Amino acid sequence: MHALHKMLARASGKDYVKEGEIVKAKVDLAEVNDLYLQSIRSFYEMKGTKVHDPDKIAFILDHYSPAPSIQSASNQKAMREFVRAQEIKYLFDINAGVCHQVMVEAGLVWPGIILIATDSHTTTHGAFGAFGTGVGATDLATIMLTGELWLRAPEVIKVEINGKLKPGVMAKDVILHILSKLGTDGAVYKAIEYTGNTVENMSIAERMVICNMAVEMGAKTSYIKPDKKILTYVKERTDQDFEILETDEDYHYAEIHVFDVENLEPQVAIPHSVDNGVDISTINEVYVDQVLIGTCTGGRLEDIEIATKIIEGNKIHPDTRLIVIPASSEVMEKAIEKGYITMLIKAGATISSPGCGPCLGTHQGLLAPGEVCATTSSRNFPGRMGSTQADIYLVSPATAAAIAIAGKITDPRKYLQI
Amino acid sequence: MQDIIQGKGIVVGKNIDTDQIYPGRYLELVEPEDIAKHAMEGVDPNFHGRFKSGDIIVADKNFGCGSSREHAVITLKAAGVAAVIAPSFARIFYRNAINLGLPLITCGEILEKVDEGDMLEIDLKIGRINNTTKAIQIEGEKLPEFVLDMISHGGIKQYHIKGVGTEK
Numbered sequence: 001m002h003a004l005h006k007m008l009a010r011a012s013g014k015d016y017v018k019e020g021e022i023v024k025a026k027v028d029l030a031e032v033n034d035l036y037l038q039s040i041r042s043f044y045e046m047k048g049t050k051v052h053d054p055d056k057i058a059f060i061l062d063h064y065s066p067a068p069s070i071q072s073a074s075n076q077k078a079m080r081e082f083v084r085a086q087e088i089k090y091l092f093d094i095n096a097g098v099c100h101q102v103m104v105e106a107g108l109v110w111p112g113i114i115l116i117a118t119d120s121h122t123t124t125h126g127a128f129g130a131f132g133t134g135v136g137a138t139d140l141a142t143i144m145l146t147g148e149l150w151l152r153a154p155e156v157i158k159v160e161i162n163g164k165l166k167p168g169v170m171a172k173d174v175i176l177h178i179l180s181k182l183g184t185d186g187a188v189y190k191a192i193e194y195t196g197n198t199v200e201n202m203s204i205a206e207r208m209v210i211c212n213m214a215v216e217m218g219a220k221t222s223y224i225k226p227d228k229k230i231l232t233y234v235k236e237r238t239d240q241d242f243e244i245l246e247t248d249e250d251y252h253y254a255e256i257h258v259f260d261v262e263n264l265e266p267q268v269a270i271p272h273s274v275d276n277g278v279d280i281s282t283i284n285e286v287y288v289d290q291v292l293i294g295t296c297t298g299g300r301l302e303d304i305e306i307a308t309k310i311i312e313g314n315k316i317h318p319d320t321r322l323i324v325i326p327a328s329s330e331v332m333e334k335a336i337e338k339g340y341i342t343m344l345i346k347a348g349a350t351i352s353s354p355g356c357g358p359c360l361g362t363h364q365g366l367l368a369p370g371e372v373c374a375t376t377s378s379r380n381f382p383g384r385m386g387s388t389q390a391d392i393y394l395v396s397p398a399t400a401a402a403i404a405i406a407g408k409i410t411d412p413r414k415y416l417q418i
Numbered sequence: 419m420q421d422i423i424q425g426k427g428i429v430v431g432k433n434i435d436t437d438q439i440y441p442g443r444y445l446e447l448v449e450p451e452d453i454a455k456h457a458m459e460g461v462d463p464n465f466h467g468r469f470k471s472g473d474i475i476v477a478d479k480n481f482g483c484g485s486s487r488e489h490a491v492i493t494l495k496a497a498g499v500a501a502v503i504a505p506s507f508a509r510i511f512y513r514n515a516i517n518l519g520l521p522l523i524t525c526g527e528i529l530e531k532v533d534e535g536d537m538l539e540i541d542l543k544i545g546r547i548n549n550t551t552k553a554i555q556i557e558g559e560k561l562p563e564f565v566l567d568m569i570s571h572g573g574i575k576q577y578h579i580k581g582v583g584t585e586k
């Protein structure tokens with residue numbers, strides 16, 4: 001069995017789970033974000049009265065933080081009331097940040113857990129050796145009702161990544177490259193495990209980026225075998241005991257793909273698909289109206305750090321605006337302490353409060369028809385960040401910073417002393 | 419749910435994502451009738467002109483990719499989409515559709531055998547599609563027993579209300 005199958009076996013009280021089998025798994029943590037008032041509605045529609053286990057549920061108000069409309073404010077109000085009435089243990093309100101960063105910082109994620117959230121990017125938590133997957137509101141409501149969810153044990157694809165990344169090339173570039181090769185349906189219904197020396201050398205934040213975007217290939221979940229780096233981080237944040245489940249030696253992967261990223265250059269996913277990644281050197285003269293540095297794939301401390309390094313001593317281009325949104329209040333606090341935020345403001349950046357921001361086209365910087373945006377977020381579908389007639393280019397935080405100064409798509413290595 | 423679904427085929431492209439099916443800027447809406455107004459807005463601004471309640475969407479691969487938003491299924495259901503046929507579906511969309519009782523048929527060769535406006539007849543139990551305009555039969559994948567069972571209960575909500583999924 002793969003480690004992921006062992007997690008499903010443990011959660012469903014079985015000794016063995018085979019691929020394709022549908023199991024009823026006990027869920028260790030169910031998370032609802034503020035897009036999903038329907039979870040509460042479905043809970044009551046299913047005649048729920050009391051949630052199954054209030055200690056295993058978290059509500060995180062991140063997509064509309066703070067509320068930009070009366071409707072979203074009303075939805076959040078209903079959620080707070082539900083949390084109080086049901087004595088749900090975790091509520092992260094509008095001051096907290098993006099769910100995938102907040103849960104990790106709060107010590108709610110550790111190896112081997114089944115983590116289900118109303119968010120497709122829950123694959124992020126494979127970086128911690130957890131089984132994380134996204135579902136819709138009614139699935140989440142059934143977990144609140146029963147503590148369990150039906151899951152099909154996925155086949156696993158191994159993606160081995162080797163080579164030392166060149167300065168200015170980031171995890172985002174790696175995953176955009178992989179996506180451009182495997183495609184948006186490269187792993188539908190399956191899981192992706194990342195291995196190889198590039199992954200071993202990646203920071204936790206970088207591992208979260210590649211696991212996060214596994215879902216852009218259709219993956220159900222992702223996995224990186226937890227190492228010392230992960231265990232040290234997790235143990236600093238929780239006292240929870242856990243057992244590391246290992247993949248059996250003879251486990252047979254559905255597919256194996258090997259990538260050498262030693263000479264990879266910064267990547268840009270051009271509109272309107274995440275698998276449109278190309279080398280930055282092939283792009284000429286694309287002028288950019290708005291740059292976004294933030295979200296669950298580009299708003300962590302090291303992302304803001306490299307952006308600051310690149311922007312320091314420069315000004316944001318007069319025809320471009322730069323929006324910076326730290327992924328969580330913890331990231332915001334550290335970025336302030338280190339002086340990054342002051343520096344970015346002086347250069348002309350707009351800083352917004354931690355959360356999803358304009359990533360999914362709800363508020364804090366939507367795009368007008370005909371505008372061009374370069375963003376560290378994970379999706380460039382038509383209409384994702386506002387008008388369907390806007391063009392979205394996906395880039396790394398380093399590239400985004402370079403674009404903010406140059407006003408057009410630019411190789412970040414131009415601004416790094418290398 | 420009926421076993422036989424009849425309707426006109428409306429053909430759309432590949433990788434139709436949830437932002438195209440239901441744009442994020444309307445996610446705060448919660449009433450199905452409000453949600454229905456924005457169905458497929460990002461696919462074709464004229465979709466409402468092409469589509470009538472009871473029609474069947476015929477799509478290319480990876481329909482429903484992207485986010486976990488259940489609104490994508492709610493909007494299609496509330497707009498009157500009778501079923502969706504595609505060579506493949508994104509997994510969260512698939513789960514949401516089954517949970518809410520929107521029939522999905524996986525069929526690799528559907529686009530070669532259907533043109534916009536053809537009349538289709540789907541036999542859900544065996545996964546067969548009859549293109550009555552062209553007088554051809556197309557074999558799709560039969561839905562797994564577990565899924566058929568859930569659909570026969572009227573979706574996951576009924577399934578739980580009747581206590582099928584709750585072991586107490």
Ligand code: SF4
Binds near residue numbers: 377378
């Ligand atoms: S930052 Fe963007 S991708 Fe991440 S959870 Fe928020 S909306 Fe989704």
